[in-house]
Amino acid sequence: MANIAIIIPALNESRSIFPVVSEVKPLATWVIVVNDGSTDNTQELAQKAGALVINHKTNRGQGAALETGDRKAKELGADIIVHFDADGQFLATDIRKVCQPIIDNQADIVFGSRFLSSSNELPWLKKNIIMPIAKIVSRLFWDIRLSDPQSGFRAFNKKVADKLVIENDGMAHCSEIIIFAHKNKYRIKEVPITVIYHRFGQNLGGGLRIIKDLIYKNIIQ
């Protein structure tokens, strides 16, 4: 059986971290919570729920937290790494769906898509303005044709994990991972996932920041 590590970056998620960890724990070998400089009791609650907690002393962003979690998972010897959110917007039951194509050796990296499932009720602005713009940018600049270019729910195998280094500390990591997977010609698959929106998430300003971060990353390299 494959060893699965679920990485959950968390910043001040004391309201949701305990149930999230409790729900995903039976589905994985390790649940790694990267406490990204929280000022509440996220760390204690995650530990209480049975997660392995890594503490960033200061907030470094979701991308940075995921990279820290990935390194720990690789150190532990994970066969499959899953990126999952701490705010309870994803369903634990979808973890199996995201991992299955990797277990069946049909894909190296699997992205959960909010747009392949008809049951999702996305905010109007996100569905009709922000995501179409993100799709156009992805197609135009990187020739990427995924239905959800900003999906934060993904799983990948050891082959991908060994090569992947997330360099964008902020939210641009979503695009960065997709671009990385395409460039390296990994077998990519999308599966429908259910998302329950508690918060709006990325707005238009956040989207522009992602594009700016990706540009700076390329300049600095």
Next chain:
Amino acid sequence: MWQQIIALIIILFFIWRLAIQKKKHKITKNEFSFWLVFWSIAALAILGLKFIDKLVIQLGLSGAGINYLLYVAVLILFYMLFRTRLKIVKIERDITRLTRDEALKE
């Protein structure tokens, strides 16, 4: 003429502030040298406005030399802003590296 005098007084004020900062060891020798050269060039440009006017005409451009000085100044400012931004991004990356190393060692 009096505009040039005011501009030169302002530049002298900046050079004086620069010297004070250097004396108090608030800036490095390299920083001091850079800004001293920068303000000296600005002072020379102001003193040689008539020469710049002639140069602009010889280059086949219309308008006063002072306008072109301003355009160049804005370009330099944009470039410096861009360089500063890049430096901040690099520092941010270093902070992340340190934070991560420390977190994984615990």
